[in-house]
Amino acid sequence: MMYDVNSVREDFPILARQIYGKPLVYLDNGATTQKPRCVVEAMVDEYYNVNANVHRGVHFLSQQATDLHEASRETVRRFINARSVNEIVFTRGTTESINLLAFSFGELMVKEGDEIVVSAMEHHSNIVPWQMMCARKGAVLKVIPMTDEGELQLDEYVKLLNAKTRLVCCTHVSNVLGTVNPVKELIRVAHAHGVPVLIDGAQSTPHFAVDMQDLDCDFFAFSGHKLYGPTGIGVLYGKEEWLDRLPPYQGGGEMIKNVSFDLTTYNELPYKFEAGTPDYIASHALAKAIDYLTGLGMDNVFRHEQDLTRYAMERMQDEVEGMRIFGPAEHHDAVISFLVRDIHHLDMGTLLDRLGIAVRTGHHCAEPLMHRLGIEGTVRASFGLYNTRQEVDALVEGIKRVAQMF
Numbered sequence: 439m440m441y442d443v444n445s446v447r448e449d450f451p452i453l454a455r456q457i458y459g460k461p462l463v464y465l466d467n468g469a470t471t472q473k474p475r476c477v478v479e480a481m482v483d484e485y486y487n488v489n490a491n492v493h494r495g496v497h498f499l500s501q502q503a504t505d506l507h508e509a510s511r512e513t514v515r516r517f518i519n520a521r522s523v524n525e526i527v528f529t530r531g532t533t534e535s536i537n538l539l540a541f542s543f544g545e546l547m548v549k550e551g552d553e554i555v556v557s558a559m560e561h562h563s564n565i566v567p568w569q570m571m572c573a574r575k576g577a578v579l580k581v582i583p584m585t586d587e588g589e590l591q592l593d594e595y596v597k598l599l600n601a602k603t604r605l606v607c608c609t610h611v612s613n614v615l616g617t618v619n620p621v622k623e624l625i626r627v628a629h630a631h632g633v634p635v636l637i638d639g640a641q642s643t644p645h646f647a648v649d650m651q652d653l654d655c656d657f658f659a660f661s662g663h664k665l666y667g668p669t670g671i672g673v674l675y676g677k678e679e680w681l682d683r684l685p686p687y688q689g690g691g692e693m694i695k696n697v698s699f700d701l702t703t704y705n706e707l708p709y710k711f712e713a714g715t716p717d718y719i720a721s722h723a724l725a726k727a728i729d730y731l732t733g734l735g736m737d738n739v740f741r742h743e744q745d746l747t748r749y750a751m752e753r754m755q756d757e758v759e760g761m762r763i764f765g766p767a768e769h770h771d772a773v774i775s776f777l778v779r780d781i782h783h784l785d786m787g788t789l790l791d792r793l794g795i796a797v798r799t800g801h802h803c804a805e806p807l808m809h810r811l812g813i814e815g816t817v818r819a820s821f822g823l824y825n826t827r828q829e830v831d832a833l834v835e836g837i838k839r840v841a842q843m844f
């Protein structure tokens with residue numbers, strides 16, 4: 439199938455906006471993506487025509503809302519090729535998914551002196567929940583180091599695994615460097631040591647197909663809003679045998695089977711981990727976003743974004759004097775972090791904004807990675823399925839213009 443980016447763009451009303459009188463060039467997709475009409479319309483339609491609280495309702499609307507919510511769980515299952523819908527827990531997003539796991543896994547599995555392995559390029563949301571859990575349990579955080587090029591050092595990783603290691607937590611794709619980590623290999627090695635693995639899929643799921651059964655990870659977290667879906671919804675995937683054993687994270691309605699003041703029993707999977715009214719509007723809209731993506735074809739999306747990334751990296755490197763791009767040359771996803779000479783990232787970002795070009799600047803919630811690179815921050819351009827080569831041209835010309843001002 440031919441990928442027609444111009445017709446794709448028509449599905450996203452916001453892309454027609456002008457910023458300071460210039461066409462919007464939205465290159466902040468790593469932070470959040472824009473929403474296609476079908477996603478927003480699904481939310482409006484459900485609020486207007488279906489809205490009722492899900493589960494336990496005998497009335498028509500409640501059952502219809504429940505059906506939509508549970509059909510969405512099946513859509514997510516298919517999207518990541520999980521074995522069962524029991525393995526799909528709806529959360530508020532990647533951050534909540536990881537906090538859920540850090541609490542529940544910590545309660546069951548971690549004791550004083552145990553070790554949790556994370557990588558040098560994690561987002562704060564895959565560091566801080568583990569630090570908090572380690573502090574509670576007297577456990578220790580170990581870090582997989584990385585090369586100057588931004589690739590994990592697998593030889594050092596293997597040395598970190600020992601009888602005290604309880605869990606390995608690693609991002610699939612770095613939100614700063616764009617590095618696509620060899621997670622399948624990381625998982626294989628961890629399993630050989632009897633250690634389960636959590637993969638942070640916040641930056642992989644929007645860009646290429648993921649397959650839980652092929653990866654064989656034990657846990658996987660991602661966010662709806664980075665996937666062209668709404669804010670406030672995300673997923674924690676967990677192998678059923680793990681989720682069965684882990685204790686609940688939050689208590690309340692939905693997650694119980696029976697409650698008495700003497701004894702409360704918990705609901706079956708996945709409801710055991712879904713206390714309170716779920717965001718059933720958002721789950722339905724997330725399923726619409728997934729349908730939209732799979733309709734375009736994840737392979738087409740991947741090829742299109744890889745083309746943009748290669749084209750941008752080449753032009754930036756060749757044409758901008760003093761350009762420093764972070765991250766590896768190979769296995770590089772649709773995120774480009776850069777600095778030009780000694781121009782401050784905030785100045786670059788602010789001036790690009792004046793040209794209608796939206797990029798992100800700063801530490802990108804990865805301060806330990808910034809320390810490792812010996813910098814305070816970068817400018818980050820991140821691509822989505824609706825970006826074009828013309829927008830890359832605008833970015834490169836914009837960077838050149840800003841560079842001339844300094």
Ligand code: PMP
Pocket residue numbers: 468469530531532533534561563564609611612613638640641661803
């Ligand atoms: N992990 C990575 C790699 C991310 O890029 C992000 C978002 N920037 C998160 C986790 C957190 O996602 P959320 O804010 O949607 O919970």
